[in-house]
Structures are given as C-alpha cells and as structure tokens.
Amino acid sequence: MSCQFTQAVGQLSIQIRLLIVETLISHQLTIFLVSRPSLLMCAFAVIVTLACASCVTASPRTGTTSTFALTSIPRKLPISKTPRTCNVSHLPIFTLVHQADIFTIYGVEADQQAVLDVAEVLQEQAIQVNHALGYDYRDPITVEIFPDQESLDQYGMNPDMKGYYAYSGNHLIQMVSPRKPTIHQEIDYSQRVGIAVHEYVHLVNNVINPTMPPWLNEGVAIYMGPHELYAYVCQNIFPFEQIPPFRELEQSYDSVPAADLFAYALVDFIIHEYGQENLNLLIRNPDRLEVILGTARSEFERHWREYMKLHYIER
Numbered sequence: 001m002s003c004q005f006t007q008a009v010g011q012l013s014i015q016i017r018l019l020i021v022e023t024l025i026s027h028q029l030t031i032f033l034v035s036r037p038s039l040l041m042c043a044f045a046v047i048v049t050l051a052c053a054s055c056v057t058a059s060p061r062t063g064t065t066s067t068f069a070l071t072s073i074p075r076k077l078p079i080s081k082t083p084r085t086c087n088v089s090h091l092p093i094f095t096l097v098h099q100a101d102i103f104t105i106y107g108v109e110a111d112q113q114a115v116l117d118v119a120e121v122l123q124e125q126a127i128q129v130n131h132a133l134g135y136d137y138r139d140p141i142t143v144e145i146f147p148d149q150e151s152l153d154q155y156g157m158n159p160d161m162k163g164y165y166a167y168s169g170n171h172l173i174q175m176v177s178p179r180k181p182t183i184h185q186e187i188d189y190s191q192r193v194g195i196a197v198h199e200y201v202h203l204v205n206n207v208i209n210p211t212m213p214p215w216l217n218e219g220v221a222i223y224m225g226p227h228e229l230y231a232y233v234c235q236n237i238f239p240f241e242q243i244p245p246f247r248e249l250e251q252s253y254d255s256v257p258a259a260d261l262f263a264y265a266l267v268d269f270i271i272h273e274y275g276q277e278n279l280n281l282l283i284r285n286p287d288r289l290e291v292i293l294g295t296a297r298s299e300f301e302r303h304w305r306e307y308m309k310l311h312y313i314e315r
C-alpha cells in the first residue's frame with residue numbers, strides 16, 4: 001500500500017522515477033490481537049477491517065515493512081506460512097478490461113465482479129481523495145487485478161515484495177483479486193476492494209510531493225483508505241508504552257515498531273487539531289512543519305501525545 005518512502009522514492013537504476021508502494025495486510029497486528037484472546041472476538045467483530053495495514057514505499061529492490069508489532073515479536077515475520085518455492089503460477093491472462101474514468105482495470109475471467117467493484121470504489125472515492133488533498137489528479141492509472149497471491153508474487157512489478165497484497169507506482173496499481181481471501185480471513189471482501197483506494201492515495205501523494213516522508217505518506221494513505229482496524233486499535237487497545245519519539249518516525253520510519261499505527265495517529269491528530277487545509281500544506285512542505293502548524297516541534301510532539309491520551313484507549 002502500503003505501502004511506506006523518502007528513500008523509497010524513485011529508483012535510480014531506471015530513468016523513470018518509480019515509487020513502489022506496497023501494502024501489507026496487517027499481519028503483525030493480527031498476531032498482536034491473537035495474543036490477546038479476550039480482545040480477539042471483539043476485534044474480529046470490528047475488523048471489517050483495513051486490508052492495508054501497512055504500506056511502505058520502497059524501491060523495487062529494497063522492500064521494507066512497517067509493521068504493527070510488539071517489541072517482543074520478531075519484526076520480520078514471513079507473510080505467509082506457505083512455502084513459496086513450490087509455487088509456480090501461470091502468467092495471468094487479463095481477458096477483462098474495464099474503463100472507468102481515468103482507471104483502466106484489467107482482470108482475469110473469474111474476476112468480472114471484482115473488476116467492476118474495484119472500478120466503482122475507485123471512481124467514487126478518487127473524487128473524494130482529490131477534493132480532500134486539494135489536487136485534481138487526472139493522469140491515467142492502470143489497475144491489474146491478479147487472480148491470486150502467487151501470480152502477483154511472480155509477475156508483479158516488484159519481485160522483492162512477495163506476499164504483499166497490493167502495491168503501486170508509476171501510474172500502476174497491482175493487487176490480488178479481492179475475490180481471494182487473504183491469509184487473514186477476517187478481512188472481508190469490501191475491505192479488500194478498498195485496498196485500491198489506499199494505493200490510489202499513494203499515487204496522488206507521490207505526484208503532489210515525490211519526497212514526502214514515509215510517516216506522512218503512509219499516514220495519509222491509511223487515513224483516507226480503509227482504516228477500521230487502526231481506528232479500532234486506537235479506541236480499544238492502544239499501545240501507549242510503544243509511542244516512539246516523533247524524530248524516530250521521521251528519520252527511521254522503517255525500523256519503528258508499529259510505525260504505520262503511529263503514522264495514522266499523527267495524521268488523525270493533525271487533521272483534528274489543525275485541519276485538512278494545514279495537512280495539505282504540510283504534505284507539500286513537510287520541512288516547514290513549525291511554520292505551517294504555528295508551533296515548535298517539541299510543542300507539536302507534546303500536543304500529539306496529549307491528544308492520544310485524551311482520545312485513545314489503553315489496552
């Protein structure tokens with residue numbers, strides 16, 4: 001999605017500036033929930049969830065993952081327990097093509113409904129995203145819906161991001177068919193369709209500011225895409241003891257545990273306390289945070305922590 005960026009932007013090995021944004025289903029968030037059985041049932045009830053828990057912008061050869069992980073949980077977990085070495089999938093034949101506004105969506109025969117559903121959600125929500133971000137994105141976008149995870153892993157544009165449900169870059173979104181359940185059964189069809197919107201936000205972000213810092217790029221994509229799971233965690237089981245210094249999110253996003261959750265929390269805070277207009281200014285000039293928000297960085301961070309204490313619930 002998702003997905004996660006500054007160093008991520010553009011691969012210099014190719015002429016075209018290519019920003020790959022991957023979306024990873026909330027693998028470690030699920031582990032976190034599973035480790036708390038009493039929360040699990042509630043969580044699953046609410047987990048109509050985000051499908052794009054964690055997204056990183058990464059160059060094609062340096063895939064990185066921001067995760068929702070407790071410090072006691074290894075940060076680099078396999079995306080799937082299924083050995084991939086035996087998977088040999090056929091090159092998908094995209095017999096379906098559907099044009100919807102700027103989106104050209106390709107899919108295999110079995111994905112007729114999925115193609116229509118992805119087209120519909122993109123057409124509908126792209127307008128809202130453009131409006132919110134104050135940018136009239138009109139470039140053509142190709143969406144390729146792969147029939148399964150194996151085929152995306154094998155034929156997607158980023159071979160280093162095996163196991164990721166979707167990613168995007170260079171006017172292209174590639175995703176697994178929402179018809180196929182993820183390894184997390186609780187993520188329902190509509191949320192899987194919605195992953196396309198998360199990736200769309202990344203594409204718009206990347207045009208507005210190709211060097212947008214990862215925390216901001218990811219936070220905005222999560223906030224504007226499906227984010228029920230993040231909202232649920234904030235409202236029920238927020239890990240206050242894991243809140244990282246803002247500086248760490250800025251400087252070493254990929255190594256911060258649960259970075260995507262805190263990126264979401266930052267954007268939530270900025271929108272509610274400073275407004276969408278200021279967020280949009282920040283997206284365009286992230287280095288001018290103090291001027292745009294009219295506050296010293298230390299004050300900004302203190303205020304953010306207070307906001308979380310006031311609005312989120314400890315687990």
Ligand SMILES: [Zn+2]
Pocket residue numbers: 001002003004021022023052054055056198202218221222
């Ligand atoms: Zn993302």
